[in-house]
Amino acid sequence: MSCKLITSDVVLCLDADDHIYKNGYMVVEDDRITEIGYQKDLDSRRKFDETVELGPRLVMPGLVNAHTHSPMTLFRGHVEGHTLFTLDGWFNTIRVLEMKIDSEMIGPGVAVSCAEMIRTGTTTFVDQYFWMDHIYPEVRKSGLRAVLAYGIVELGEETARKRELAAAAAFLESLQDDPLLTGWLGPHAFFVDNSETAMGLEKELADKYKVGFHTHFATGQEENDYCREHYGITAIQQLNKMGFLEYPIIAAHSIGIPLEDLDTVKDKPFTAVFAPSSGMRNAAGIAPLNALRAAGVNVALGTDNVTNNNSYDMFKEMAITGKIMALLERNADAIPTRYILDMATMGGARAIGMEKEIGSLETGKKADLIALDLNEIGWAPFGGQDFYAALVYAVSGYHVRDVMVNGNWLFRDNDWTSMDYLKVRGELEAKHDELMRRIKE
Template identity: 65%
Template sequence: MATTLLRAEKVVTLDAQDTIYQPGYLVVEDDRIVELGPQSTPGNRRFDREVDLGPRLIMPGLVNAHTHSPMVLFRGHAEGHSLFTFEGWYNTIRVVEEVLDPDMLPPAVAVSCAEMIRTGTTCFADQYFWMDKIVPEVRKSGLRAALAYGVVEMGDEAARERELAAAAAFLESLAGDSRLIGWVGPHAFFVDNSEEAMALEVELADRFQTGLHIHLATDGSEDRYCQEKYGQTAIQQLKEMGILDHPILAAHCITVPEEDFPTLAEHPFTVVVASSSAMKNAAGAAPLKAMIEAGVNAALGTDNVTNNNSYDMFKEMQITGKLMSLRERTPNAVPTRHILEMATMGGARALGLEDEIGSLEAGKKADLISLDLTEIGWPPVGGQDVYTALVYAVSGMHVRDVMVDGRWLLRDGRWTTIDYAQARADLERVHAELEKRLAE
């Protein structure tokens, strides 16, 4: 077993006790943290490797709980359009996807993984199709991921059978994988996934003991449909169908009625707030403060970079904090510590990984990042507390090192698992081909 000693000026654990070591150390044995503490060196011992990070802050890696990694290929294609309505999504994105070649996806996924690593994400929840083109790139990157096979069937029986068969084959292919988890990804309940499909998707999730990654309540379509057909809200209908008994990762939740918050809190349900995407699409702000107060688990995501343009989760934390204060007309409406919780343990909890990642503790996976304390944004040290600095003053470009499973993915700002220059060149090439197809 290989042991590595990491030392740094500050170690922010984000554990239940909010432990901060200054200076601090961690001992990593293979893929796990086995020890951490408040001094520079843990006694008179030998390690296989000793790494002194100096004036850097070590913290848990960030969890991007909702994105679509291939869609970096569409960055810039939806400017001025809202993707938060069915018509906007279909006419802007779906029509582009119809001319895609699956072989265009690998360089897009590689670039997305590189951007996530560079800005401090160590685990992400993805939703898309053609997973056979996505999985190899994510594996090569070294990132941890919950990959959901995206299902769009629009009530068509042939499409339903085809997509669910592909989803089942994908889930089977990830059995036993130590870093990649398979999920089922109905794109949007009641919108482009019929009740027949929903029932089969739940059966699939049961069969593979996994969850459902969905979009929910971006413009109220689900509630309008369910009120007209069933005489109740979409959440109450999902409860009646038994779907809420399964782990659900629900992106956006902007228009969920407040009366449904207690129901969500009683079930394994996570709201994933993607504030940059919601703002850019003029969709409004999710009622995050009220959801948290009701006991709903909350996580943070960037959404795709067609909507957002950036994978930087530090930016996402900052924007979320400011947007929620604006929405509530209350400064610090969602405290900085809770925003950090959303970006770490909230996402881990949503994916069923709270015992493995989300905080720095002995026994957990060695998924961590370091930030440069000599960069702009930190001083004066005695002024802002460290949580405020992490949420409002720094960005992903402060990240210098990234480790997943005890393996460096970024070291001193350089990727170790991805040839970014090559991935970017390949992305430019396939994007030019996509533009050519769209012009025909």
């Protein structure tokens, strides 16, 4: 058993009681937190396998990015000025690029995505894409925690449906006993590019493997228009009728979710992912955040892919969340900073059913944590800062100096311990150049 002592000027737990320990410490045994408290209460005679004195750092829970598409780093900068939030927009931009890639291009994009998330304080992410058999080995090498959803697009075609569902089943089987990676199903969009026939079979797979669904939902009105035309009810109501709301569902974007349906989902394992940068860049809008909050629906924060964000920095996403809500509601106190932090931590943990394991710093939970440099520009005057406001509005992911996942350092004292970033970036650049050559052919 490995036993680490970590001391820091501030330990911000983000637990239910909002514990903040100035001059605090934590004890990590193997992969779990076993003690948190004040350094003055620590017995100086105790021995530890490793003592890490972080000094002027703020230690807090690692962030949970609830909606990503990790291979799409390969496409960053190539769809500027286009919306990806309609089926036509997606097919005429991203799909054109995707048709030119091969499996060898996937790994470098994923590796760089993992590096960017680690560097900016994300310790868990929720991904959805195709080529999952090439994605999960790279995520595993990074040391991050992740829920990986096998992306399914079948457009009502029987051949595609059989192929994709068989591949999804094989993928779910491969991650049955992984300590950090969990497999889910990722129908790209219910009713839009996944037919009711496919959805029924996906539900059977979810039953067999006890997994949830990570899907795009209500990015516009396509699902609702379809369901009203064919069933006379909203997409949420039809999903409920089909039994889908009994499964964990991560509904990315949820921009057009009808307010009348919030009472239906509030007591279900349903999470709306708020992704404001993506919604604004695609000129699509944002989810009705305060209505979701008032109804008691779980809300998590996500960056979406870096083709239309173009950043994995969850601190930046938190700042945008607060600012856009204040602007839209003409209310400077439209959304509390503590709630925004919850979206980026416990909201994501609840979304994937891991709220008892991650999302806050508490004894017994997994040792997933980050440490930000209090000497970096943006904190002064330290004595006048509200920590929650500072984390949401004043700092960025590039204040992060240390990252631990499952008791292992992935980034320590502003340096990589889990990967060679320049190497994986070079591999991505080479694959990007190859893709550009293919497109010009």
